[in-house]
Every structure is written in structure tokens, then in C-alpha cells.
Amino acid sequence: MQDQTGLSNLQRLAIVVGAIVVLVVAYLVFSGGGDDGPKTASQPAATGTSSTQSTDTSATDTSGTDTSATTTAAPPPAPPTVRVAGAKPQGGVKKLTFSKGDTIRFRVVSDTADEIHVHGYDLMKDVPKGGSVTFSFKGSIDGRFVVELEDHGEQIAELDVQP
Numbered sequence: 001m002q003d004q005t006g007l008s009n010l011q012r013l014a015i016v017v018g019a020i021v022v023l024v025v026a027y028l029v030f031s032g033g034g035d036d037g038p039k040t041a042s043q044p045a046a047t048g049t050s051s052t053q054s055t056d057t058s059a060t061d062t063s064g065t066d067t068s069a070t071t072t073a074a075p076p077p078a079p080p081t082v083r084v085a086g087a088k089p090q091g092g093v094k095k096l097t098f099s100k101g102d103t104i105r106f107r108v109v110s111d112t113a114d115e116i117h118v119h120g121y122d123l124m125k126d127v128p129k130g131g132s133v134t135f136s137f138k139g140s141i142d143g144r145f146v147v148e149l150e151d152h153g154e155q156i157a158e159l160d161v162q163p
Contacts, residue, residue: 084110089156100142120145
């Protein structure tokens, strides 16, 4: 059946569906797929952090065929780990490099109970003897910062947040 414009109901439906598909694709392209996570494109690979996303978009074309596209990524790698033995960093002071604006993540595994202090960001967490703690925070301040066993006064890592 046609209306005054000469379009059938099926043609109008095809136009509406086509417009919706175009809007969804444009939204995904311009919004970056909705990833509000850390941006790691400029981050050196040595940091052990990455950003992953999974996107699933589905649409139906005018012929009724399902045109689904699914992309999945591997889980993010484990954060870099600073190992402490006898209140000393194994292998020396660990260098941790990140970019400003990224999520900074690292783990401390220690055979010594102490408070881990990230200077500059003034973050502290207690690590139990034989335990571990993980730090995760936004790199909002660029510079070099000491990470230490606070009670022992021992530097265990150097955090470098690049502009």
C-alpha cells in the first residue's frame, strides 16, 4: 500500500532502519566504541598495562539478513610486579613507566610486612608478610616518584609518569 508520497510501508521501514544503522555506526566511530578506560597507545610496552575492549554491534539490513559484527580481545596482562625479599627490591629498584592520564597499575609482593608509600601521589597501603597489594590510580601528575617500604625507608620502585 502506498501513501501520498508514493512510498510503501516496506520502503519507509527500510529508510528508517537504514538511518538507524547509519546513526549507530556514526556514534561508534565518533565515540571510540564507548571505551572510557585508560588510553595506552602512547604508553611503552614495558609497563605491563593495556586497554582492551569488546564491541558487539548488530543490525538488520533491508533484506532481513542479520549483519552482526563481534570483536573480542584477550584479557589485559597482569600489572608489573615489584618483588621484595628481606626488605629489599629483588633485582634492584624497579622502573615503572606510564603516561600522564593513564591508569597506573602495579603490584607489590613482599616477604616483609610494611606500608608501601607512593610519594607525590601520597598513596599508602599495608602489605602483610608474605602477601601482596595492588595499586591502581589515575596518573594525574607527571614526574618521577619514589615507591618505598615506608617503615624500612627502602626504595623499591621508581614511578615515571611521562607528560
